[in-house]
Amino acid sequence: MQIVNEHRRKDIHNSDIPTVCAACEARHGGVCGTLTPDQLLDLSRHSTRRSIEPGREVIGQGETTDSYANIINGVVKLSKVLADGRQQIVGLQFAPDFMGRPFTRESALTAEAAVDTDICCFPRTVIDRLVSEAPGLEHRLHEQALKELDEARDWMLTLGRKTAQEKVASFLYIIATHIDPEKGTANEFDLPLSRADIADYLGLTIETVSRQITKLRKDNVIRIENSRHVTVPSLDRLMHVAGID
Amino acid sequence: MQIVNEHRRKDIHNSDIPTVCAACEARHGGVCGTLTPDQLLDLSRHSTRRSIEPGREVIGQGETTDSYANIINGVVKLSKVLADGRQQIVGLQFAPDFMGRPFTRESALTAEAAVDTDICCFPRTVIDRLVSEAPGLEHRLHEQALKELDEARDWMLTLGRKTAQEKVASFLYIIATHIDPEKGTANEFDLPLSRADIADYLGLTIETVSRQITKLRKDNVIRIENSRHVTVPSLDRLMHVAGID
DNA sequence: ACCCGCCTTTGATTTTGATCAAGTCGCCGA
DNA sequence: TCGGCGACTTGATCAAAATCAAAGGCGGGT
Known part of the structure; x- marks a missing residue:
C-alpha cells in the first residue's frame, strides 16, 4: 500500500463553502486554485490529510497508484x-507541489518522504472526474x-x-531556493536529505559528498553545524x- | 531566427476538408488527431513544412519561440x-513527436537537427487559440x-x-527502439548522432564512447559498418x- | 585518382571519484 | 554517566574515465 500513516481527517461540514481545500487547509498551491467552490467542496469531502515519517515510502516503483496528493509541508x-x-x-x-501521475495507474518511480511530511491525498477517481469537468485543472496539472x-x-x-564540487554546490543551491518557498531563496536552512540521499541525488558516493562539503566549508562557501x-x-x-x- | 530552410508549402485548397494536416501529410501523430475537421483545416492553412539539415539550430537557448512543430521525419x-x-x-x-514549449515564450534549451529532418511548423498563436477551443488538444500536449x-x-x-559501457549500450537501445517507430524495435539501423553527439548525450568524452563501441563490437554485442x-x-x-x- | 579535412580510433598518461578501511561525532536509551 | 549504534568524516589505495597525443579512414572536391 502507498499511504502510510493516517493522521486525522478534518471535519469539512463545519465550513459551508470552502475557499480552500478543507483537508489541506492553508498553502496548497497544488490544484485547488482552479476549481469552483462546489468542486472544491467535492474534493475536500474526499480528501485525507496524512503525515509521513522520514524514509517511509509513499508509492513504490511498479505499484499501482490510487491517489494523488498535494504536499503540505516537507520534502x-x-x-x-x-x-x-x-x-x-x-x-x-x-510544498506545495502536486504529486501523482495523471493518466496511468502504474508508477514508474518510488516516492519517499525525506523528512516529516504532510500530504493531502485525493482518490484518483475524484481527480479524474474533476479533470473532465474543469478544463483549468488539466491546465494546472500540465x-x-x-x-x-x-x-x-x-x-x-x-x-x-558537472564535477563533484559543482554538483554538491548545485544541490545546496536547489535547497536554498526551494526549502522555504514563501521566502524565496534562503541563506540558512536545514538539509532535508542525509549524505546518502544527497549522493543518490548527485550520482556520487557518500564519501565524495562528504569530502566536497568539507571542502566548501574550508573554502568558506558555507558554514555547517x-x-x-x-x-x-x-x-x-x-x-x-x-x-x- | 529559429526556422532555417523553407522548403515548400502544400496548397491546401486542393482538398476540401482534410482528415490529416495538409502540410504534414502523412504520419504526424503530433497534435492533429484531437482536432475537428474544421480546426484541422484552420491549422493546415497556417502550417509550413520545412527541411532542416544536420547541425542546423531550430531554436536557440534563451531565444523566444514563435512556433511549435511536428517532426515529420528525422531526429x-x-x-x-x-x-x-x-x-x-x-x-x-x-517523428512523430511534437516540439515546442507551451505557455512560455522563452526556450530553456537549444533544438538542433541531428540528421536531415522535416518538420511541420505552426505559429504559436494558432496553437494557443486551438488549445482554448479544443480541450483534447491540451490533453494531447499534456x-x-x-x-x-x-x-x-x-x-x-x-x-x-551507469558505467560508460552501460551508457553506450543504453543509447544504442534507445535508438533501436525509436529510430523506426512503425516497426518498433529494429536490430539494424543508422546512428543519427556523431560520436561527439553521443558523448554529449551520455555525459562522456568522444574517446570513451569510441572505446566502448569498439568493446561492444569485440564482444559481439553489435556489428558496425x-x-x-x-x-x-x-x-x-x-x-x-x-x-x- | 589524389589530396585535404574531418571524424573516428587507438595509445600513453593523468586525474577524478570510487572503493576499502578506520576512526569520530552525536544522540538515544540503559 | 556510560555504551552503543548510526551517520558522518577522513585517510589510503584503486580503477574508470578524462586528457593529451598521434595516427587511421572516409568522403568530398579538384
Missing part, C-alpha cells in the same frame, strides 16, 4: 533503482508536468557534465561554485 | 550548455510532456548511475549490457 524524494540496487533520485518535491520536466533537464546537465544546518554567506558565491552562470 | 537534439561550453543533450525527439518527463527521468538514472551503420544480433543481449532488467 519527498522521487527515485528509481536498477536491478542490482544502484539508486538515483530523479526529483525532489517540496504546468506542473512542464515544471518538473524543466527541473529534470536542468538536473541532467548537472549529472552529466550538526552536519545538517547550513549557512550560506553569499548565494552568488555558491552559484558561482555550482557553475550556474 | 532533433535538445541540449543545454554551461557558461564554459560544456554541453549536455537532454533529450532526443523522433501527454507529450509526461512522456518526455518519463524519458528524462529514465535518462537521469543512466547519467547518474562505416562507423554509423549498426547491427544488433540480440536485442536482449544489448538490454542486458545496458543494465535494463
Whole structure:
C-alpha cells in the first residue's frame, strides 16, 4: 500500500463553502486554485490529510497508484533503482507541489518522504472526474508536468557534465531556493536529505559528498553545524561554485 | 531566427476538408488527431513544412519561440550548455513527436537537427487559440510532456548511475527502439548522432564512447559498418549490457 | 585518382571519484 | 554517566574515465 500513516481527517461540514481545500487547509498551491467552490467542496469531502515519517515510502516503483496528493509541508524524494540496487533520485518535491501521475495507474518511480511530511491525498477517481469537468485543472496539472520536466533537464546537465564540487554546490543551491518557498531563496536552512540521499541525488558516493562539503566549508562557501544546518554567506558565491552562470 | 530552410508549402485548397494536416501529410501523430475537421483545416492553412539539415539550430537557448512543430521525419537534439561550453543533450525527439514549449515564450534549451529532418511548423498563436477551443488538444500536449518527463527521468538514472559501457549500450537501445517507430524495435539501423553527439548525450568524452563501441563490437554485442551503420544480433543481449532488467 | 579535412580510433598518461578501511561525532536509551 | 549504534568524516589505495597525443579512414572536391 502507498499511504502510510493516517493522521486525522478534518471535519469539512463545519465550513459551508470552502475557499480552500478543507483537508489541506492553508498553502496548497497544488490544484485547488482552479476549481469552483462546489468542486472544491467535492474534493475536500474526499480528501485525507496524512503525515509521513522520514524514509517511509509513499508509492513504490511498479505499484499501482490510487491517489494523488498535494504536499503540505516537507520534502519527498522521487527515485528509481536498477536491478542490482544502484539508486538515483530523479526529483525532489517540496510544498506545495502536486504529486501523482495523471493518466496511468502504474508508477514508474518510488516516492519517499525525506523528512516529516504532510500530504493531502485525493482518490484518483475524484481527480479524474474533476479533470473532465474543469478544463483549468488539466491546465494546472500540465504546468506542473512542464515544471518538473524543466527541473529534470536542468538536473541532467548537472549529472552529466558537472564535477563533484559543482554538483554538491548545485544541490545546496536547489535547497536554498526551494526549502522555504514563501521566502524565496534562503541563506540558512536545514538539509532535508542525509549524505546518502544527497549522493543518490548527485550520482556520487557518500564519501565524495562528504569530502566536497568539507571542502566548501574550508573554502568558506558555507558554514555547517550538526552536519545538517547550513549557512550560506553569499548565494552568488555558491552559484558561482555550482557553475550556474 | 529559429526556422532555417523553407522548403515548400502544400496548397491546401486542393482538398476540401482534410482528415490529416495538409502540410504534414502523412504520419504526424503530433497534435492533429484531437482536432475537428474544421480546426484541422484552420491549422493546415497556417502550417509550413520545412527541411532542416544536420547541425542546423531550430531554436536557440534563451531565444523566444514563435512556433511549435511536428517532426515529420528525422531526429532533433535538445541540449543545454554551461557558461564554459560544456554541453549536455537532454533529450532526443523522433517523428512523430511534437516540439515546442507551451505557455512560455522563452526556450530553456537549444533544438538542433541531428540528421536531415522535416518538420511541420505552426505559429504559436494558432496553437494557443486551438488549445482554448479544443480541450483534447491540451490533453494531447499534456501527454507529450509526461512522456518526455518519463524519458528524462529514465535518462537521469543512466547519467547518474551507469558505467560508460552501460551508457553506450543504453543509447544504442534507445535508438533501436525509436529510430523506426512503425516497426518498433529494429536490430539494424543508422546512428543519427556523431560520436561527439553521443558523448554529449551520455555525459562522456568522444574517446570513451569510441572505446566502448569498439568493446561492444569485440564482444559481439553489435556489428558496425562505416562507423554509423549498426547491427544488433540480440536485442536482449544489448538490454542486458545496458543494465535494463 | 589524389589530396585535404574531418571524424573516428587507438595509445600513453593523468586525474577524478570510487572503493576499502578506520576512526569520530552525536544522540538515544540503559 | 556510560555504551552503543548510526551517520558522518577522513585517510589510503584503486580503477574508470578524462586528457593529451598521434595516427587511421572516409568522403568530398579538384
